[in-house]
Amino acid sequence: MTYSTIEQELDEQGHSLFQTVGDSMEPLLHNRKSTVxxxxxxxxxxxxxxxxxxxxxxxxxxxxxxxxRSSDYLICGDNRTYRExxxxxxxxxxxxxxxxxxxxxxxxxEDQEYRxxxxxxxxxxxxxxxxxxxxxxxxKIMR
Numbered sequence: 001m002t003y004s005t006i007e008q009e010l011d012e013q014g015h016s017l018f019q020t021v022g023d024s025m026e027p028l029l030h031n032r033k034s035t036v037x038x039x040x041x042x043x044x045x046x047x048x049x050x051x052x053x054x055x056x057x058x059x060x061x062x063x064x065x066x067x068x069r070s071s072d073y074l075i076c077g078d079n080r081t082y083r084e085x086x087x088x089x090x091x092x093x094x095x096x097x098x099x100x101x102x103x104x105x106x107x108x109x110e111d112q113e114y115r116x117x118x119x120x121x122x123x124x125x126x127x128x129x130x131x132x133x134x135x136x137x138x139x140k141i142m143r
Contacts, residue, residue, distance in 0.1 A: 006052070006060065010040040010093055024077030025050070025062060028117060033101045036062065038093035044068060048118055050095035050109070051075060053086050062095065064121075078124060 009016040016038045020029045029036065038052050045051055049065045051073065066083060067074035073091070076083045097108045107114055 006038070007054075007092060010038070015039045015096075016093065020062060024080050025064075026079045028078055028100075029062070029098060030101055035099040035102075036095050037097040037099075037106070039096045041091050041094050044088075045073060045091065045094055048121070051086070051091050052093045052095070053090040054092055055090065060092075076125075078121065081125070 006016050006018065017035055018038070019032055020034045020036055021032060023031050028034075036050075036052075041051070045065050045068065047065055047068060050062060051065055052060065052062050053075070054060050061075075063075045063077045063080075063084070065073045066076055069085075072085045072087045074083050075086045095109060097106050097111075099106055
């Protein structure tokens with residue numbers, strides 16, 4: 001049995017499916033339970049696209065585009081506060097759909113349910129950010 005890399009699958013087939021690892025995209029995608037559909041990127045990504053990129057050290061990352069800039073993207077996981085500048089050359093593909101929690105039901109990124117989730121992102125980032133503050137400051141903000 002031969003294994004191919006994600007890059008090979010994208011080049012040969014134009015798409016790739018794989019199971020996610022990690023909690024950075026929760027609550028949308030769950031560690032070792034969700035499967036994503038990635039298509040080879042063509043052109044410029046849009047704000048809120050979920051990009052697959054590979055860091056120079058070889059690590060694959062699947063995070064959301066928060067800002068499109070001339071030479072890079074500002075990217076962050078839905079469950080993270082750190083925004084990472086990612087050069088456009090690192091981008092391998094874009095998520096077009098996903099199978100949540102080992103389900104056989106594909107949710108497209110064009111689906112109404114997914115679009116509703118996108119509307120909650122601003123609040124989610126605020127909640128993540130306040131969780132990083134010391135408890136006494138966080139309690140003052142919450143009051």
